Amino acid sequence: MALRGGVPTDGGAVGVEGLRLVEEALRSGSRIEAVLFSESGAKHRDSLAPMISRRQMAFPVLRTTDRLFEGIADTEHPQGVAALVVPRKYEVTDVMARPEDACAPLLVVLAGVQDPGNVGTILRTAAAFGATGVVTAATGQSGTASPFAPKAMRASAGAALQIPIVSGMALGILLTQLKLNAIRTLATCVGTEMSAAQPEGPGLSLGVRSEQAASATSAARTLAPWEVDWCEASALLVGNEGAGLPEDVVKGADQCVHIPMSTLPSSGQARVESLNAAAATAVLLYEAYRQRKSRK
């Protein structure tokens, strides 16, 4: 039972650890292969019992020593409860369909987000603001951290088992699929004061210099979050923490969305170069949720 590393077993199972994540796993409807308690973790058995004993959940409940548990645990102070879960498999067509409770699909595409903490936080935010699904893709320069890695799973607070995820898709194929399904692609460019009227403004994006973004995209295509019509079927593209989205992806996107930021009154320079990738994504998904909610 490999709790470390987050690499699925041959059967596609991943390990989750800690009371809260095991609860989320049991609640998620994902297939559970086993639940494991250490000696000192056995005290959590009572609180999980109602979920474990449900008849449709037939899986072995295993016990081990504290020492053995610590040996396989990924955390420093393990709570002594873990589960092997098979996350539901989704196809890209599943996440592109119109959801029953929203005007149109809203996908989040992680293209090169390398920090598992950022990936997990984005999953949590995407679920909170009702995104239809998340697709992880590699770019030429960098892969995206596995959404099922222990650190991503913890940062997601269980959302990795709740929101539909298509992981490890080739970015080119995904972009073609989105085009064929008339889903607008929105490239994130996060930097300083730059409105649709001033696309030549200063600032760095999630790695993509806004000058590049501006040269790659017409002024009409670079929008502030509140200028975007989030009720359209959309895929929000989030790039690498350092290098941002590849230039050809920004060029090929239907629109760019840019979060304006504060500048120093003395110099007009940005106070900070960019936002954290997960913070920027939270801002954009909040804006999307706000618009979608007000139109319902």
Added chain:
Amino acid sequence: MALRGGVPTDGGAVGVEGLRLVEEALRSGSRIEAVLFSESGAKHRDSLAPMISRRQMAFPVLRTTDRLFEGIADTEHPQGVAALVVPRKYEVTDVMARPEDACAPLLVVLAGVQDPGNVGTILRTAAAFGATGVVTAATGQSGTASPFAPKAMRASAGAALQIPIVSGMALGILLTQLKLNAIRTLATCVGTEMSAAQPEGPGLSLGVRSEQAASATSAARTLAPWEVDWCEASALLVGNEGAGLPEDVVKGADQCVHIPMSTLPSSGQARVESLNAAAATAVLLYEAYRQRKSRK
């Protein structure tokens, strides 16, 4: 030279490590006590030279071996460049003053935010959205991570040296000062669908159950982010990742702000219990910046 731990020296200096943070330190106008290069880090000397050689910056530039550098470095693959910086000292009266470029002060008060990554990300977001300053405070239950700890400093991308910070204030004294200075306190309560009209809705906050929040606060005091008038002088109170803000702090706050979140169409239940503390703060500070910008 203690790069680890983030505990200031007797002279109040903290260590920062890596090319980007050292650049930010040199740019910040903070007093530099020394810059240190390892053998392999010496290659960065050229890019920093214009800033190091400025006459007003008189400090020793030290060299050391790679091995010694690795011994004091906090990161796994150090870049071989570090600095000892004395962050500027601010008094709470500094951060409560009206800034020259905004309608009113906007403070962020971290009361029990324990993860240094969250603290750093919040500092970065606060600087990006033009907050006037950040105050860190301990609650009865939990302290706030040091904004100058290496992990917080890295997550802040240097913003810890840019935005005014008052660290380690007693929360009670701070709240009194805010009241005396007519700065409205806004307690963050982040959970599921709950508007000002339905304060009894389900959901968990940054630890504070919204039921508690609702019982503690009148309906009129619990607002969605867009219902808050962010042009008023405000202090946004952010609580512990698990336990949230202490109940008496929520009760004593002038208003509660609550980020609505998506629910499952089948059950009406929240998709996730709460947002990450830094993601929630990003959403609120974005909303504040958007309002302040549009009124300028």
